Amino acid sequence: MENKKTILVGMSGGVDSTVTAILLQKEGYDVTGVYMKLHEKKGYHEANYTKAQRVGEYLGIDVHFLDLADDFKKDVYDYFVETYKEGLTPNPCVMCNRNIKFGKMVDFADSLGIDKVATGHYLNCDGEFFSTAKDDSKDQSYFVAQVRKEVLPRLVFPLGSWVKTDVKAYASKIPPLQDFATQKESSEICFVENDYTEVLERHMDIDLEGETVYSDGTVVGKHKGYMHYTIGKRRGFTVNGAHDPHFVLSINPKENQVVVGKREELEAHRFKIKKINLFKDLDDSNITVKVRYRTQAIACNVTLDENKESGEVELSTPVFGLAYGQIAVFYEDNKVIGSGVIC
Numbered sequence: 001m002e003n004k005k006t007i008l009v010g011m012s013g014g015v016d017s018t019v020t021a022i023l024l025q026k027e028g029y030d031v032t033g034v035y036m037k038l039h040e041k042k043g044y045h046e047a048n049y050t051k052a053q054r055v056g057e058y059l060g061i062d063v064h065f066l067d068l069a070d071d072f073k074k075d076v077y078d079y080f081v082e083t084y085k086e087g088l089t090p091n092p093c094v095m096c097n098r099n100i101k102f103g104k105m106v107d108f109a110d111s112l113g114i115d116k117v118a119t120g121h122y123l124n125c126d127g128e129f130f131s132t133a134k135d136d137s138k139d140q141s142y143f144v145a146q147v148r149k150e151v152l153p154r155l156v157f158p159l160g161s162w163v164k165t166d167v168k169a170y171a172s173k174i175p176p177l178q179d180f181a182t183q184k185e186s187s188e189i190c191f192v193e194n195d196y197t198e199v200l201e202r203h204m205d206i207d208l209e210g211e212t213v214y215s216d217g218t219v220v221g222k223h224k225g226y227m228h229y230t231i232g233k234r235r236g237f238t239v240n241g242a243h244d245p246h247f248v249l250s251i252n253p254k255e256n257q258v259v260v261g262k263r264e265e266l267e268a269h270r271f272k273i274k275k276i277n278l279f280k281d282l283d284d285s286n287i288t289v290k291v292r293y294r295t296q297a298i299a300c301n302v303t304l305d306e307n308k309e310s311g312e313v314e315l316s317t318p319v320f321g322l323a324y325g326q327i328a329v330f331y332e333d334n335k336v337i338g339s340g341v342i343c
Helices: 015-026 044-059 069-085 092-112 149-154 164-172 175-181 196-200
Strands: 005-010 029-037 063-067 116-118 210-213 219-223 247-252 257-261 267-278 288-290 298-304 310-320 327-332 335-342
Touching: 005 015, 005 092, 015 029, 015 044, 015 116, 015 164, 015 175, 029 044, 029 092, 044 063, 044 175, 063 092, 069 092, 069 196, 092 116, 092 149, 164 175, 219 257
Parallel strands: 005 029, 005 116, 029 063, 210 257
Antiparallel strands: 210 219, 247 257, 267 310, 267 335, 288 298, 288 327, 298 310, 327 335
16 A cells, blocks of 8 residues: 655644645645744743644644744844844744744654645745745745745645635634634734834843934934834934935944935835845846835846855836845746845
8 A cells, every 4th residue: 555645734723724734634645743832922832732732633643842942042033133233124934934944844854754844824836936825915935035945845835726715714614623713813923922122122222312314424313222213114213304204214223323314215226135045047037026025026137146145136116115134035927036135
């Protein structure tokens, strides 16, 4: 008798990972679950692991508890804090997908002798490329653009061809799991309750008043501490004598200064990238780029250095509020073909 296909499913106790596990079992996979503890939020893991265990009991599968809190702190949480400290804008979900969910979770699958790995992400993967999900409003292809290329042949995403409303409707018809379909959506950044500054203030004084300056260094007002600001923000600082709205253009953490200007000064036609991750060479003329998750992809030309570790992106139309530290993700039609950190 032929052995069943084995797969490890990341199970959070939420509706997406639950339906993922059910669909894969129906597809004929021998499913094993894993709940990953990523941070120390009190009461959070106890409640969610209990839900994941309920799913395991319903499906008749094992659900392992994997404590990755130390790895998560080093690779995601500390990166988040240090990036803001440097006056930049981090993307912790991108780093979590690269190092934890499709890094440490894959290592755990290896330890169990399991080849395939699945999650409840809304995206598709054909073993060579990630591509966008059917549900545009939930598409998470942007967040996996830094995942290592060699991992892709092992990844499975059943919800790439689903829309969220159908996933919830499907779960609502399974009697033991009906409450999963109505539970609250998890927050975008799992360790942030309300605002990112609540995390930062545990580690440093974020309320050190500083100078608001123009690009030429002219002091024009005050701000309440540079960590309260990101590129494009237009409130929370003073500009003496200004009649027009002013926006944050950049941040100088060493001097605790916030550089401000008018909206047109936020316009960017080109930018540099580093920490480049490629799924294919960026030599096609039909390349678009997203400079943030919730933005439209824009046609662009990419020039990489010889070692392909850094480069420059020229945009066909300008963007406003380009944030250093964010991820630029390159697409060819609906396929993710690479990414880099905006610098």
